[in-house]
Amino acid sequence: MEARQRLRDAGLRPTRQRLALAELLCSMGGRHLTAEQLHGDAQAHGISVSLATVYNTLHQFTRAGLLRELVVDAGRSYFDTNTSPHHHFFIEATNTLQDVPEDCVTVSTLPPPPEGMTVSSIDIIIRVKEKVE
């Protein structure tokens, strides 16, 4: 159905490339990807989009709440197709992300944010490395 409608709802015109990218994103198991990767995938599926458009689209989707941007690695952005609140492992050896299984992490006692501020999101990143025997 609905890719078309979801875009509309988000106030985004359902253009050919936005639809194609949206479908790619939804149909993919691998949920954490970089612009570069999505661009590659698109090409592999015969969808012709420029890298610039991929970037624009990813940000538009993020603004529209269809994606979540993860800042994990200096100088590289990851986008998560799972927008519900959850946290991540970052495997340093492979520069790869993995979801932390649901409610395995609980943050107790949220400290009050500074004066006049509200929490907008909480990101927990558990960096893991090869175990050394």
Add this chain to the structure above:
Amino acid sequence: MEARQRLRDAGLRPTRQRLALAELLCSMGGRHLTAEQLHGDAQAHGISVSLATVYNTLHQFTRAGLLRELVVDAGRSYFDTNTSPHHHFFIEATNTLQDVPEDCVTVSTLPPPPEGMTVSSIDIIIRVKEKVE
């Protein structure tokens, strides 16, 4: 005293610029800063270092455990002069970091990391924004 000695202990030659930067870092209240900022501060104090050297030095200090690198903002690295484990508020409006007061956050039930991996660090970032009344 000891800036000189701390560098030696870290296996870093106490050169003019490393000493100067180390002293700047220690003597500053503001503990979260970018390479750009440190470079600016150095210049302001009449210390002549190139930006490249500031970058190198920050990374050497990080490797030596004198600083901690924070990944918070896509495409910009922050360095924290406080290396003891603690977490951060990130004030989105000003791109500014602030420490979360000691043990206000506790993570319960650490999920097991993926097969053959060990946790190398846990970063918690609480993003805050201007409260809208």
Add this chain to the structure above:
DNA sequence: ATTTGTGCAAATCGTTTGCATCTGA
């Protein structure tokens, strides 16, 4: 028809590197 999106290439930004020169031990 008008507005909005797209592609491309060039521009930008933070960061890194190569190399000739200098400096601390």
Add this chain to the structure above:
DNA sequence: TCAGATGCAAACGATTTGCACAAAT
């Protein structure tokens, strides 16, 4: 002396932008 540091400018990789063209309403 001489390994290790530094400065500079050029190289870099990720991301962004400007503008002419194309597509959606």
